[in-house]
Amino acid sequence: MKWLPQDVETYSAAKEYVDTAVVPLYSITIGKGVKQSAAASEFITLLTNYLERQFTGRILLFPPFTYLGNEQDEKVLTDLKKWEESILDAGFKHVFYVTSDFEWRSREGELNGTLIWLPAIPLEQMNDTQKLTMIDSQVQQLLTIFTQKWQKSD
Amino acid sequence: MSKDRVSRRQFLSYTLTGVGGFMAAGMLMPMVRFAVDPVLKAEAAGDFVATKQKVADLTNEPVRVDFSYKQKDAWYESDVTESAWVYKDDAGKIMALSPVCKHLGCTVNWNSDKEHPEQFFCPCHYGRYTKDGTNIPGTPPLAPLDVYPYKEKDGYLYLGKAKPRKEA
The missing domain is CATH 2.102.10.10 (Rieske [2Fe-2S] iron-sulphur domain)
Structure with missing residues (x-):
């Protein structure tokens, strides 16, 4: 389910079935590196939307957690931990973070949720069919991460 | 002049019927077309x-x-x-x-x-x-x-x- 009124309504009605939160993490860089930052956001947006299509009934796709790329410090981590806390308090059992910001890999241990880090693939040169095929193959690999995690807890 | 003269009364009633009918048709035709439209549309190709x-x-x-x-x-x-x-x-x-x-x-x-x-x-x-x-x-x-x-x-x-x- 997406962060849209009608989807959130369905979520509220079927809370016991929707136990997984997906939070995209966007690193924003202004100035030098602005293009890479935008390309990474495009990639993560397409990827998480496609992922949401596969698992509509069990995940709630949150709006992206956005922070300044050169500010990867304690404050960002504390903020994300606050998100995590409220998400878990709301009854979600699993939290997944999807990002292409490398910095998070060293911080993975400090979060309860699962971090999925993917190197951003520049999509601007591709046409729609290529994009779809590429995102599809990436998501197929992610699906097992989710199903395994679910099977362990069910 | 022909024998069957059209009286003033007859002439007026013919004219009124004619004009009235024309106006009624002008109003009814679009209505009928609107009502029938969905039926005609269903026969078109559809969104395939x-x-x-x-x-x-x-x-x-x-x-x-x-x-x-x-x-x-x-x-x-x-x-x-x-x-x-x-x-x-x-x-x-x-x-x-x-x-x-x-x-x-x-x-x-x-x-x-x-x-x-x-x-x-x-x-x-x-x-x-x-x-x-x-x-x-x-x-x-x-x-x-x-x-x-x-x-x-x-x-x-x-x-x-x-x-x-x-x-x-």
């Missing part, structure tokens, strides 16, 4: 979308067919991609099933659960459907998978809007 799937290549094993069409969402026009599971049933008739689980809308896969082969399987809450899309009792879904109306044109498969079926 072309896929890349050749009808001749279909077997009795379901294959995933992706197709996309343009959707207008407020002022934003976007390409929407949908999928269908398509196969030929025992009688050779084409079956195009929507992959959207009737429980909460996840995407179902064919033959992906090892314990229950030859079934559609939803990984979210382990819903299952038989090959013809009927939901298996005891699993979360409460209705069979939607069916796409289909058409064959120049050897390619065209799919319409998925329609729900009655409960099994």
Whole structure:
């Protein structure tokens, strides 16, 4: 389910079935590196939307957690931990973070949720069919991460 | 001058009937056209979308067919991609099933659960459907998978809007 009124309504009605939160993490860089930052956001947006299509009934796709790329410090981590806390308090059992910001890999241990880090693939040169095929193959690999995690807890 | 003279009264009543009839027709014609319009429209081609799937290549094993069409969402026009599971049933008739689980809308896969082969399987809450899309009792879904109306044109498969079926 997406962060849209009608989807959130369905979520509220079927809370016991929707136990997984997906939070995209966007690193924003202004100035030098602005293009890479935008390309990474495009990639993560397409990827998480496609992922949401596969698992509509069990995940709630949150709006992206956005922070300044050169500010990867304690404050960002504390903020994300606050998100995590409220998400878990709301009854979600699993939290997944999807990002292409490398910095998070060293911080993975400090979060309860699962971090999925993917190197951003520049999509601007591709046409729609290529994009779809590429995102599809990436998501197929992610699906097992989710199903395994679910099977362990069910 | 002819013998049957038209009286003033007759002349006026003829004229009034003529003009009145003309005006009534002018009002009624568009109304009738509006009323009949939906009927006439249904006979037109409908919203079938072309896929890349050749009808001749279909077997009795379901294959995933992706197709996309343009959707207008407020002022934003976007390409929407949908999928269908398509196969030929025992009688050779084409079956195009929507992959959207009737429980909460996840995407179902064919033959992906090892314990229950030859079934559609939803990984979210382990819903299952038989090959013809009927939901298996005891699993979360409460209705069979939607069916796409289909058409064959120049050897390619065209799919319409998925329609729900009655409960099994």
